C-alpha cells in the first residue's frame with residue numbers, strides 16, 4: 001500500500017551550506033541509496049515526487065525541516081528513518097516520520113532561536129533594552145524582497161519574542177515569526193530591528209529554526 | 222570542525238558547499254593514525270574537479286592503503302581567495318580542513334594546460350615554496366600525474382617528481398619509498414635519486430637541459446649515471462581486474478558531470494593523428510560486459526544517482542557494444558536509470574543503436590567529423606566518409622530529435638580555405654537531408670557547428686607541426702561565418718587566445734616556468750574560465766621574460782630537433798609518429814588496431830600479448 005509520509009529532519013553543521021535546490025536533489029539520491037521507492041511524476045521526464053516545506057536560507061540551521069512524499073515500497077516509518085539516515089551526508093538527520101496532518105499552506109509561524117554575539121561582553125542593561133523593544137506594540141521595519149519593498153510592523157508578524165542572556169557576549173532571542181507561504185519573515189529582521197532602533201552591533205549571528213506552527217500556534221504536523 | 226571565523230567567511234562567498242565536503246562516500250581518516258598524508262589537488266574549482274573520473278579512483282586507492290590517508294583540495298574560487306587572504310587562512314583540505322602545507326605529499330593532477338597558473342596559485346595559497354629546489358626535507362613533496370604530466374617541462378621546476386602512466390603498483394612503490402625517506406635521515410636529494418629508479422617516476426631536477434643558439438634544445442642529459450635516460454610509462458595489463466572503486470563520493474551540490482561515470486575501456490584503437498589521448502593511453506584494454514554490469518549496479522546503488530555514462534575515448538568501438546547496450550537497456554528500464562554514451566562515431570551509428578539509446582537520451586546527438594573535406598579527414602586519419610556522416614545524421618534526425626551537434630577543428634596541417642568551405646557545405650547538406658530539391662529544410666532542425674582551433678600535442682604524429690597564427694585562425698573563422706548564412710546553422714569557435722597559449726604550453730620546455738611564475742604574480746588564474754582569463758597579462762609575462770610564444774606555437778619542427786619530451790617514453794615509437802606524419806602529407810590513412818596493426822611500437826614496449 002502506498003503511504004504518504006512527512007519527514008522531519010535536521011539540517012545542521014556543514015549541511016547549512018547546502019542550498020535548498022541541492023537539498024531536494026540530495027533527498028532523491030538518498031532515497032535511491034536507501035532503496036526506498038517513492039511515487040514518480042508522470043510525463044516525459046518523470047522524477048520523484050517530493051515536496052518540501054518552507055525553504056531555509058543558506059547558513060541557517062534547522063531541527064524542524066519538513067518534506068513529503070509517497071512511499072510505494074513497504075518500509076515501516078522506523079525503517080524509513082533508519083535507512084535514510086544511513087544514506088545521508090553529514091549534517092542531515094531524519095528525526096520523525098509521520099502521516100501528514102495538515103497541508104503545507106496551513107503553516108502559520110516558525111519559531112526561531114537567534115544567537116547574536118557581540119565583539120565583547122553584553123551588559124544586562126542592553127539585554128533589558130532589547131526586552132523592552134520587543135515587548136512594545138509596534139516595531140516598524142523596512143522589508144525588502146526581490147519584488148517588493150515596504151514597511152511592516154514586526155510585532156504584528158510575530159507571536160512572542162523573548163530575550164535572554166547566552167554567556168558573556170551573546171543574547172539568545174526566541175521568536176515565532178510569520179511563515180505563511182505568501183508572507184515568510186526572515187529572522188534577520190529581528191536582529192536588524194535591535195541594531196536600528198537600539199544602535200547595537202553584533203559580530204556574529206546564528207539562526208536556527210526550531211518548530212513550525214499553524215495559525216493557532218499548534219505544532220504543525 | 223568549522224570554526225566561527227570560517228563559518229562567517231563561508232557565508233560571504235558563492236556556493237560555500239564547495240569548500241566543506243563531508244559528502245556521502247568521502248573518507249575521513251584520523252590523521253594521528255596514519256603516517257603518510259596525501260593531498261590530492263585539482264587545479265580548478267570543485268564542480269570541475271569532482272567531475273573527473275581519475276580523482277575518484279586515486280582517492281579510493283590511497284585511502285584503502287593502511288597508514289595512508291588521501292584528502293581532496295580544489296582551487297578556491299576568486300571570491301574565496303580574496304576572503305582567505307584577508308583573513309589569513311591558508312589553503313586547506315576538504316576532509317579534515319587542515320592546511321595543505323601539513324601534508325606529506327601533495328599531488329596535482331594535470332588535465333589541461335590552462336590549469337598551470339592555478340598550480341602555482343594553490344602552492345602560494347598553501348604557503349609552500351613554489352620551486353622544487355627551494356623545498357627542504359620537512360616541506361611537502363609535490364608530485365604530478367595525468368595526461369599533461371607526459372610533457373610537464375613548462376612546470377617541471379615546481380614539481381619534485383611525476384608519475385607516468387597508470388596503476389596501483391606505482392602508487393604503492395611511491396608511498397613505500399616516501400615512508401623510508403620520512404622515517405630515516407635520508408636527504409631529499411637521496412630520496413629523489415632513489416625514486417628515479419621506480420619505473421614510471423620522472424624526477425625533472427635530475428636532468429640537465431642544454432640549448433642551441435637558435436633556442437632549440439641541444440640535449441637532455443641525466444645528471445647521474447644511475448638516473449634512467451628515458452622514463453617509460455607504466456600500464457595496467459589486465460583492465461578487467463584493475464582496481465576500480467565500488468563507491469564514489471556523491472557531491473552535495475551540482476557539479477559539471479553529475480552522474481556515475483563508468484570507464485568501459487582504456488585507450489583507443491583509432492589513431493587519429495591529432496589526438497594525444499589516442500596515443501598516450503595505448504593500447505586498448507577492455508572490461509568485460511559482466512564486470513561492467515556489476516560495476517554499474519554497485520555504483521548506482523551506492524551513489525543514488527539516476528544516470529550513468531559509459532565513458533571511454535570512443536565507446537561505440539567497444540568490442541561487445543551490442544551485448545552491453547542490450548543488457549544496459551534492460552537494466553536501466555527496470556531501475557529507472559538513464560544511461561548516456563558521450564560520443565558516437567558516425568560510421569557506427571545505426572537505427573538500432575539510436576533506438577537503444579533514445580529512450581534515455583535528453584540532449585541532441587553529437588558527431589565529430591573533425592574536418593570538412595574527405596581529403597583532410599584522410600590527412601588526420603579520421604576514417605569516416607561523408608556518406609557515413611550524412612547517413613548517421615539522417616538516422617539521428619528520425620523521431621523526435623531535431624538537433625545535431627558537429628565538432629570540427631580548424632588549422633589542421635595542410636588545411637586550405639577549401640577545407641573550411643567544406644565545413645559549411647557539410648552542415649548545409651545535413652540541413653537539407655530529406656528535403657526534396659527546391660524545398661526548404663525541415664522547420665525545426667538545428668545544426669550546431671563547433672569549431673576549435675587545432676592545438677598540436679606532444680606524442681602525436683603532428684607534434685612537429687605549426688599551429689595557425691591567431692590572425693590566420695580569425696581569418697578562417699570570418700571566412701566560414703560569411704560563407705554560412707542560415708539561421709539554422711549555428712557556428713561557435715574556440716577562443717583563439719586560449720588555443721594559442723594551449724599550444725605554447727603543450728609543447729613547451731623548462732624556460733616557460735618563469736613565464737608562468739610571472740603571470741601568476743601579475744594576477745593570472747583560472748585561465749580556462751573566460752571571465753578570469755587575461756591574455757594581455759600573459760603576453761606581458763612573455764615579454765617580461767624575453768620569451769617569444771610563437772617559437773613554441775607557430776614553428777614547424779625538424780625531425781632532427783630534440784623535443785622537450787623526448788626523454789619520456791609512452792610506448793609509441795617516435796619513428797611511428799614520423800611515419801604517420803609523412804602519410805598524412807599524402808592524405809593516406811592507416812589501419813586501426815582492430816583491423817590490423819600499424820606497428821606503433823606498443824607491442825615492442827609492453828610485449829606482443831598486450832594488444833588483444
Ligand code: SF4
Pocket residue numbers: 503504505813814817818819820821822823824832
Ligand atoms: S602495436 Fe599495433 S595493435 Fe598495438 S596499439 Fe600499436 S598499432 Fe595498435
